[in-house]
Amino acid sequence: MRSFHFLLPTEVSFGEGSITRVGQETSRLGRRALVVTGRKSSKRSGALDTVVGSLKKAGVTLEVFDQVEENPSVETVELGSSVARKMGCDVIVGLGGGSPMDAAKGMAVLARLGGSLGDYFGSARITSPVLPVVAVPTTAGTGSEVTPYAVFVDSHKGMKKSVASPYIFPRVALLDPRLTISMPPDVTANTGIDALSHAVEGFISTKAQPASDILALEAVGIIHGHLPQAVAHGDDIEARTKVLYASMLAGMVIAQTGTTLLHGVGYAPTTKYGIPHGLSNGVLMPKVMAFNGSADQERFARLAVALGQRGDATRGTKLAIDAIERLRDEVKMPTRLRDLGIQEKDLEEFARQTMEHTRNLANNIRQVSWEEALQIYRDSY
Ligand SMILES: [Fe+2]
Incomplete structure (x- = not known):
């Protein structure tokens, strides 16, 4: 170990x-x-x-x-x-x-x-x-x-x-x-997906470690299982309790591992357009996962299992991405940067800002260039 x-x-x-x-x-x-x-x-x-x-x-x-x-x-x-x-x-x-x-x-x-x-x-x-x-x-x-x-x-x-x-x-x-009961559905969804991104990034981070992995997989499973209910029925205290607990676990994960490329690309749209942090992460998450997927298929296969997926481990990345896209739909989150009112001409500047988040990039399991960051934004547009 x-x-x-x-x-x-x-x-x-x-x-x-x-x-x-x-x-x-x-x-x-x-x-x-x-x-x-x-x-x-x-x-x-x-x-x-x-x-x-x-x-x-x-x-x-x-x-x-x-x-x-x-x-x-x-x-x-x-x-x-x-x-x-x-x-x-x-x-x-x-x-x-x-x-x-x-x-x-x-x-x-x-x-x-x-x-x-x-x-x-x-x-x-x-x-x-x-x-x-x-x-x-x-x-x-x-x-x-x-x-x-x-x-x-x-x-x-x-x-x-x-x-x-x-x-x-x-x-x-x-x-x-x-x-957390008084949070409206969109805020519940955005913040819940932020917690999911913490757990996923922490699990895929170069700083991932045995103790934080346990917390990350537990958080992923709980958010996958209970966030849709917390969004649809905000007064369900059991669902609220589960999601708050998972969010705390995911915080404990990134306290050890830091966040990675997803937070790196997620920041720029929030600053220029005032888009909520979790929403920006949620829109960009599948394409960042696809970018990272080839670097560690085994980790993505474990993530897919935590997301309730069973299947061929060599398809782990695809299974995990599909599960997250379904979850995003269930919580009624927009799926494209264009749906958030972002102009395509800003994407190059977003990619430039991403490259300044050097700590996030250092934690990422695959090195990213400006061109690759730009491609992630374009693919998410
Ligand atoms: Fe975050």
């Missing part, structure tokens, strides 16, 4: 009602909290009120920063960190989807270490502890509650930039399936 390193310093608490413990958990880490959330959904669902009530009950002083947009900008994170500094914040609560949780991580870095967010882009640029983060996901997809990554939009360059460091693993993740 190949040797490996597995790091997961986040304390996980999973189950219905776990949100009510956010005050108690946060008060172990600090006394002055900045609650970082999006502009609408956590207010509409009542989750923000529950978090604020729980924090107050535990004697935690707090301020709410509710200006995080989808695909959070560097400016938003810098604004939030200045609020955190002014209030003497010693713990940050990230409540929402991937955007608020990633923004919370960025603010935890800047509020403790200073500087600008650009100083920390890349990996290993953070060399000492940051403020502790309590992550409370309200979507089931990003897995950010258990990862050492945060992704931001650098508006000067018009592209996504990420921060990767063991110091930005949340200290506590509270996963309450009830918080």
